[in-house]
Amino acid sequence: MLDYTHVENLSAADVERLRAVYEPLTRSVRDLVDATIRTEVDADTVAATVAEIDDATARLREKQRELSFGIQFGADGDSMPWGNAVIGIRNPTAPPLAIRRMTDDRGEWVTSDFHLGAAFEGPPGHVHGGVSAMILDHVLGDAASTPGRHRLTGTITVRYRRLTPLGRMHAEARVTHTEGAKTYVVGHLADGDGVTVEAEGVFIEPRWARG
Amino acid sequence: MLDYTHVENLSAADVERLRAVYEPLTRSVRDLVDATIRTEVDADTVAATVAEIDDATARLREKQRELSFGIQFGADGDSMPWGNAVIGIRNPTAPPLAIRRMTDDRGEWVTSDFHLGAAFEGPPGHVHGGVSAMILDHVLGDAASTPGRHRLTGTITVRYRRLTPLGRMHAEARVTHTEGAKTYVVGHLADGDGVTVEAEGVFIEPRWARG
Numbered sequence: 078m079l080d081y082t083h084v085e086n087l088s089a090a091d092v093e094r095l096r097a098v099y100e101p102l103t104r105s106v107r108d109l110v111d112a113t114i115r116t117e118v119d120a121d122t123v124a125a126t127v128a129e130i131d132d133a134t135a136r137l138r139e140k141q142r143e144l145s146f147g148i149q150f151g152a153d154g155d156s157m158p159w160g161n162a163v164i165g166i167r168n169p170t171a172p173p174l175a176i177r178r179m180t181d182d183r184g185e186w187v188t189s190d191f192h193l194g195a196a197f198e199g200p201p202g203h204v205h206g207g208v209s210a211m212i213l214d215h216v217l218g219d220a221a222s223t224p225g226r227h228r229l230t231g232t233i234t235v236r237y238r239r240l241t242p243l244g245r246m247h248a249e250a251r252v253t254h255t256e257g258a259k260t261y262v263v264g265h266l267a268d269g270d271g272v273t274v275e276a277e278g279v280f281i282e283p284r285w286a287r288g
Numbered sequence: 289m290l291d292y293t294h295v296e297n298l299s300a301a302d303v304e305r306l307r308a309v310y311e312p313l314t315r316s317v318r319d320l321v322d323a324t325i326r327t328e329v330d331a332d333t334v335a336a337t338v339a340e341i342d343d344a345t346a347r348l349r350e351k352q353r354e355l356s357f358g359i360q361f362g363a364d365g366d367s368m369p370w371g372n373a374v375i376g377i378r379n380p381t382a383p384p385l386a387i388r389r390m391t392d393d394r395g396e397w398v399t400s401d402f403h404l405g406a407a408f409e410g411p412p413g414h415v416h417g418g419v420s421a422m423i424l425d426h427v428l429g430d431a432a433s434t435p436g437r438h439r440l441t442g443t444i445t446v447r448y449r450r451l452t453p454l455g456r457m458h459a460e461a462r463v464t465h466t467e468g469a470k471t472y473v474v475g476h477l478a479d480g481d482g483v484t485v486e487a488e489g490v491f492i493e494p495r496w497a498r499g
């Protein structure tokens with residue numbers, strides 16, 4: 078059973094206020110992560126910077142949640158998956174993806190445009206294949222899910238057509254069909270020149286989440 | 289064609305010196321990432337911390353590489369995949385994995401023991417399924433590769449047996465067989481109670497890397 082945290086006294090306005098407080102912090106740390114990878118400053122400068130960062134960390138830890146952020150809900154049902162490794166607006170390691178839900182004549186689908194920089198590198202100048210798999214897992218899972226009905230990955234297959242250069246990219250996914258508790262989804266990652274990685278997956282509604 | 293950077297004047301001792309300079313910085317930023325996700329300090333404290341972090345970032349950016357770290361090699365052939373999203377010791381978003389190469393009566397295999405905290409969360413208290421896929425992609429790719437012969441993922445299939453709790457875990461992989469340019473690999477992720485996620489993949493040596 079998963080432990081979703083419902084914060085009883087948190088109104089929708091409170092949720093927005095919290096977002097405005099913490100999102101700039103996440104952005105700052107994300108920028109620091111990039112600078113940490115690329116810096117070539119000398120040993121003394123690095124040491125001084127480490128002291129400054131450790132000071133900032135100690136201050137943030139003066140009051141903190143145990144272990145991880147979890148998924149919190151406000152009193153009005155606002156979902157805050159803010160620690161999530163792919164979409165978390167409070168997780169500096171997330172790109173983060175903002176996923177939009179669309180509808181066309183073939184039904185619903187999901188799409189996201191985002192940027193991957195130095196933190197997501199595998200082969201020089203290119204996205205780590207594992208990062209592509211991580212993002213597609215999330216985007217396909219989002220396509221498989223509906224509000225209040227979260228489906229988890231059963232199996233996913235990822236096919237690499239060519240290397241994906243770091244930079245701007247696009248991901249999308251849609252459900253092809255369902256069979257009982259199984260939802261089948263396809264999707265891909267693309268750069269400006271077209272599809273670089275394809276994925277197909279089977280998503281399931283966990284037993285403990287079924288009505 | 290990938291752009292590997294060969295740093296002609298960098299001896300093995302220089303590589304060790306650079307590691308000693310930059311690895312503590314990465315560790316500090318990794319700790320800050322965790323604190324950023326979990327903190328509950330008030331808005332004023334967050335704002336003061338943001339200013340401090342932006343100052344640290346500006347100092348690190350006074351001298352930096354363009355775009356990303358790439359894969360650099362020292363004069364003695366020491367490989368420095370230090371920006372890598374999974375194993376990079378200069379990438380604060382990497383766990384990072386240290387992968388060991390082993391041999392038993394069935395041949396060579398690779399193994400890694402590591403910890404995944406708040407930054408790798410998907411379902412509350414559990415590893416994001418995409419993170420498991422990312423790590424298995426890397427570990428299977430490492431099993432498929434040999435020194436000087438790097439193989440990239442062609443296709444990978446990941447099967448989720450159950451949720452993986454955040455914390456200590458273990459990954460391993462081995463080659464099952466090869467067919468021409470294709471290397472077939474299987475592996476898994478496990479917690480203290482056994483296997484949580486399985487993977488199998490086909491890895492290929494890129495055309496431009498073949499002799």
